[in-house]
Amino acid sequence: MFKNIENVLCLGLIATALIMFLVSLNFPAVYIWGVPDPNRPYQAEAGTWPRVICVVLAILCVLRMIDKKLENYTAKTDKNEERPHAANIRQTLAFTAAVGAYMALLVPIGFPIATMFFGLIMVLVLDKSAFGAAKSAAVISLISAGVIVVFCKILYLPLPRGLGVFREFSQWLIF
């Protein structure tokens, strides 16, 4: 599955390099280290370096695609490539969704509440046995409380406090 993705990735990078190259042509002609000097045969501008990188990147991607084609002819493909179990895939999808939800809810409901909920969801997603889940829930509750106190109360990091009623709750809870 991932072998075809490599070509897609290379094509995507070539397209990105091409777009960035074209965009860099429109950068204003502001010269590095001062105004244009008519006595100099060449002066670099803001788009020079990105254009160099875009060209090199595109060439490397083309070379890699050719290289892969040659590899396909010469090397044997490994048909016994280890594939993840369906249960692992389900767990990973659930984990990814939980992380996405945590990040999305961080600003609206605030760091303390989002973190507590996220901890409990992690237990549901990652610990299947009843005893393991109970133990994990207890440990995570303690860790959540510790994390909130350390980051919000001791280090005073500027973390989201939530909006509306959640903000008030967060203020009451910790800030």
Next chain:
Amino acid sequence: MQEWLIGLETILQAQNLFLLFLGVFIGMTFASLPGLNNLTALILMLPFIYDMPTIPAMIFMCSIYGGGIHGGCILAILFKIPGEPQSVCTCFDGYPMAQQGKSAEAMGIAFTFSSLGGLFGVLVCIITAPLISRMAEAFGPAEYFAFVVFGLVVASSVGSSSMLKGLIGACAGLLLGTVGVSPGSGVMRFTGDIHILKMGIQYVPIIMGVFALSELLKMLLGSGPDLGSNLGTLPKWTVKLPSLSFIKSSFKTFLRSAASGTLVGFLPGAGATAASFVAYGLEVKYSKNPEKYGKGEPKGIVASETANNASYGGAMIPMLTMGIPGSSSTAVILSVLMLKGIQPSPAVFQNMPEMIYSVFAAMLLVNFVMFGQSIFFGRLYLNMLKLPKAAIYFIIVVFCTVGTFSIRSSIEDVWIMAFFGLLGYGMDKTGFPTASLVLGVILADLAEVSFIQTVDSAGSPSPLVFFASPISSALLIIAILLLINPLFKRLYRLKYKMAS
């Protein structure tokens, strides 16, 4: 001498000593957990250093790095699970020794030679770094650009199965580094009028996404060692230190492994894993009884543990003197300096001797502290294995989120981290080395500024302007040779195939 006294005075302050002990403990704890490593520990501790002054922050991070390299041997010997990739070679002889009922001896050898190897690497760093920094004072932009190119090429050739993939990763990193304000001209580039991109893409979200979040995905999908592995009953914790006669008889092995470890550590991108494999390979090659290796030969542990710890000092040399990281972990330490507004260069040795010599003193002391901690707290590290899997995943996600959000109070950075987490997983599955991408992003500014200065001062866009000085020419020629080496290898193989 005065600089040393200042460094010692700084490190012996109660707060700094505490950070040193704590850093070693955290590093060793992470190294003792399957699937996690010193890099994860360094990344997760980033939120704690934002408000710290530079010197304590550097002491803390260097202690985590040192402790992390050292701690991987415990699981490798007891369970044949390398806590760190660099402890793979320790498994070869450590686990058979444990099976023969000699786990206490194996542990003692690993701890002793880890600390001795670490001391060797740090001493080499302390002696050579000021000399290299004095040499680097004469470097112009062309030499710096050549160093960056050399570093990226070496990192690409060592860290990946295909050099092209490594170079693509590095170039993608350099291109990502161009987003935001152009250094020198102040022109906005590739921002698409998006506010967060106007300040450029921060490297901390990229590092956290690529190195920490993608690791979690890898572990969940079963392509890496998983946390919460069922290791059964934990063995009794005993350590038996090696006798003086064994240390004497292993001196040649130690010297060979320490020297090769420091040298490999110095090479950008190579790191402790390559160091331990090179040293183990050398040991088998030069041994009178190579057949004993892999079956419980104590000198196998000596070679592996000495080399991976010696690489610690080696990797710090290019980072401190020129701002070119030797490994992913030193890239994170470099990002700490950059977060504090310091770009490592020869000038740092002149202007900030207190910081440099405090770091040197901390690196020396770390080796003694980790030796003591591994003997007295070993049982505690083993008990960390009982932590629920959900708790460790939870800590990693929350610490990464907090670390990313706190840089500039921006939720967009958190999404950037999540994107790079997925990208990092994809890159890993397709064999593109993530370390090259991160090195590219971190070195992007240095590469651009030195490139533009060279081209501007020469008044020509010709690539030949980078070959004007002997140092830059030498570095670029080595880089070119490294680039064409795989091509020649392939042609040779093709010729051999056709002939046969």
